[in-house]
Amino acid sequence: xxxxxxxxxxxxxxxxxxxxxxxxxxxxxxxxxxxxxxxxxxxxxxxxxxxxxxxxxxxxxxxxxxxxxxxxxxxxxxxxxxxxxxxxxxxxxxxxxxxxxxxxxxxxxxxxxxxxxxxxxxxxxxxxxxxxxxxxxxxxxxxxxxxxxxxxxxxxxxxxxxxxxxxxxxxxxxxxxxxxxxxxxxxxxxxxxxx
Ligand SMILES: [Fe+2]
Ligand SMILES: [Fe+2]
Numbered sequence: 690x691x692x693x694x695x696x697x698x699x700x701x702x703x704x705x706x707x708x709x710x711x712x713x714x715x716x717x718x719x720x721x722x723x724x725x726x727x728x729x730x731x732x733x734x735x736x737x738x739x740x741x742x743x744x745x746x747x748x749x750x751x752x753x754x755x756x757x758x759x760x761x762x763x764x765x766x767x768x769x770x771x772x773x774x775x776x777x778x779x780x781x782x783x784x785x786x787x788x789x790x791x792x793x794x795x796x797x798x799x800x801x802x803x804x805x806x807x808x809x810x811x812x813x814x815x816x817x818x819x820x821x822x823x824x825x826x827x828x829x830x831x832x833x834x835x836x837x838x839x840x841x842x843x844x845x846x847x848x849x850x851x852x853x854x855x856x857x858x859x860x861x862x863x864x865x866x867x868x869x870x871x872x873x874x875x876x877x878x879x880x881x882x883x884x
Pocket of ligand 1: 705708736737740817821
């Protein structure tokens with residue numbers, strides 16, 4: 690349990706670090722390719738920076754240390770941000786959608802796993818998740834129907850994020866998801882979750 694809580698914090702902190710790099714890179718090129726998205730990207734970057742700070746504050750008391758592969762999250766985030774930013778508006782929104790959808794699923798798993806065990810952490814995750822859902826909704830509503838190549842881009846971005854999460858939690862994220870799928874709490878939560 691304690692080891693898993695520490696890994697939850699470690700990967701969430703690393704994920705926010707990567708998200709900051711994505712949005713920073715996109716803001717850098719958005720001026721050329723999609724200036725209308727800049728206000729959204731700047732606001733979202735501010736959210737991700739505050740998420741990073743919240744997780745960082747919660748880490749020491751739970752024995753969590755920053756991920757040793759933080760550089761990989763940074764490099765991956767910058768690469769995703771630059772490539773999608775250069776591809777233009779739709780690619781930026783599809784990247785946002787894929788990242789935020791993947792993050793949200795993991796935060797949902799974490800909240801169910803934590804239950805009543807750590808109310809302070811659960812509250813922080815739930816508040817952060819609400820903002821991540823806002824990013825997801827903005828991306829989905831702004832992109833329109835996806836073409837085949839855009840579905841491939843979505844799947845690629847989501848796969849990159851999943852691999853980084855798996856590596857950073859040393860498989861805990863997958864174990865947690867498997868356990869949760871088998872637990873009654875997850876069934877109840879799935880039934881009550883909005884579609
Ligand atoms: Fe975030
Ligand atoms: Fe986000």
